[in-house]
Amino acid sequence: MRTVIFLKKLLMAICLFTSATGFSQKQKVIKPGEVWPDNDGNHIQAHGGGIIKLDRTYYWYGEERKQGLDTAYRYVSCYSSTDLTNWAFKGDVVKMKDPEKLGKGWILERPKVYYNEKTKKFVMYFHLDDKSYKLARVGIAVSDKPDGEFKFVKSFRPLGHESRDIGQFIDDDGTAYLVFEDRPNGFRIALLSSDYMNVEKEMCLIPNHMEGGAIVHFNGLYYAIGSALTGWNANPNKYATARYLEGPWSEFHDIAPPATKTYGAQSTMLIKVVGKKSTTVLFMGDIWKPKTQWD
Numbered sequence: 001m002r003t004v005i006f007l008k009k010l011l012m013a014i015c016l017f018t019s020a021t022g023f024s025q026k027q028k029v030i031k032p033g034e035v036w037p038d039n040d041g042n043h044i045q046a047h048g049g050g051i052i053k054l055d056r057t058y059y060w061y062g063e064e065r066k067q068g069l070d071t072a073y074r075y076v077s078c079y080s081s082t083d084l085t086n087w088a089f090k091g092d093v094v095k096m097k098d099p100e101k102l103g104k105g106w107i108l109e110r111p112k113v114y115y116n117e118k119t120k121k122f123v124m125y126f127h128l129d130d131k132s133y134k135l136a137r138v139g140i141a142v143s144d145k146p147d148g149e150f151k152f153v154k155s156f157r158p159l160g161h162e163s164r165d166i167g168q169f170i171d172d173d174g175t176a177y178l179v180f181e182d183r184p185n186g187f188r189i190a191l192l193s194s195d196y197m198n199v200e201k202e203m204c205l206i207p208n209h210m211e212g213g214a215i216v217h218f219n220g221l222y223y224a225i226g227s228a229l230t231g232w233n234a235n236p237n238k239y240a241t242a243r244y245l246e247g248p249w250s251e252f253h254d255i256a257p258p259a260t261k262t263y264g265a266q267s268t269m270l271i272k273v274v275g276k277k278s279t280t281v282l283f284m285g286d287i288w289k290p291k292t293q294w295d
């Protein structure tokens with residue numbers, strides 16, 4: 001009898017410990033709009049991010065905004081998963097000090113990583129800016145492994161244009177594109193060079209002003225989505241379609257009931273999951289809280 005009570009107590013203690021740490025609690029579903037813990041029970045910090053798949057593993061890179069970081073640096077986190085729901089923290093793969101002498105408040109946002117089969121390098125693009133968002137460049141950092149460390153290589157304006165929010169698109173044939181917001185002109189889609197170290201050729205300029213740009217190729221159509229330019233505040237995100245990346249693109253339509261302002265989120269990426277029975281597209285957006293960015 002005593003042993004049974006002891007065993008019961010031990011079991012309860014283990015349960016309490018695991019629920020307190022989040023350890024070994026497999027999540028069955030993604031819960032939109034709720035805090036999303038990683039496998040250690042910590043709130044995932046991967047804002048404005050991008051997800052790629054290598055063999056059976058997904059890697060999620062994003063802005064690391066946890067509390068207590070050294071403000072002299074900017075950080076990019078990396079998580080891995082095989083089911084898009086349970087994520088293991090792989091560490092901060094970027095810890096960068098002001099690479100272009102931009103001064104206090106410099107900005108590294110919306111990191112996106114591409115894997116180049118030919119060079120076997122992981123190439124990260126990110127929005128690099130000064131605190132007033134006047135530089136409008138992309139930065140590139142490179143690593144030999146998915147989980148870093150990524151080293152800064154250079155920064156530039158893609159094809160000479162202003163570039164703030166960036167998005168990533170890899171077509172079904174593996175061709176890699178960068179989507180970028182060129183404030184005076186609109187939303188550009190451009191092909192990367194074969195080593196991914198440059199933006200080589202413009203595919204299209206969509207003359208709409210959109211941030212958080214993302215593209216997916218689904219059932220013979222390209223879908224481009226983005227948000228209006230309202231900074232950290234949510235707005236009704238919109239989409240257009242085209243048969244070819246070069247266009248012509250349709251009019252823009254709401255992706256959600258406009259009154260919900262995209263359920264308080266801003267577009268960040270579209271993930272196409274090709275399953276055995278069906279293909280699904282996930283919309284991923286950030287619910288920003290500018291005063292508590294880690295939340």
Ligand code: GAL
Binds near residue numbers: 110165211
């Ligand atoms: C948003 C943009 C974010 C960030 C923010 C700053 O529109 O998507 O990445 O730059 O503005 O206000």
